[in-house]
């Protein structure tokens with residue numbers, strides 16, 4: 001499965017901790033990330049990640065494009081609800097596309113844990129069916 005990892009600055013530590021905790025699951029999948037988030041995941045967790053541009057520089061839209069092309073299976077986007085983002089329209093657009101294309105999306109640690117464990121336990125059937133259709 002293709003998984004996107006994104007975090008606003010104040011949530012990057014949490015996403016790194018999450019990735020460390022669930023490295024054994026995440027390393028089984030193809031990982032994609034916005035620039036700075038991806039760099040931290042590579043450096044501090046040792047996972048291979050395809051890095052796009054930094055979120056504010058278009059990285060969110062690049063991941064959004066994969067979603068729109070039915071080429072992303074799950075998104076972990078640790079958003080900071082307490083800090084205004086200069087690229088809020090990009091954030092909103094990415095979240096909206098997840099809903100348009102029924103892509104599982106976790107925006108916080110609690111949901112992320114359930115989503116990733118559910119993936120590991122085989123509960124994410126719908127996306128697997130979509131993935132098989134692309135073959």
Ligand SMILES: O=C(CO)COP(=O)(O)O
Pocket residue numbers: 006007008009033034035036037038053054055056059060087091
């Ligand atoms: O701002 C972001 C997502 O909206 C994250 O971008 P970076 O990973 O480049 O910091």
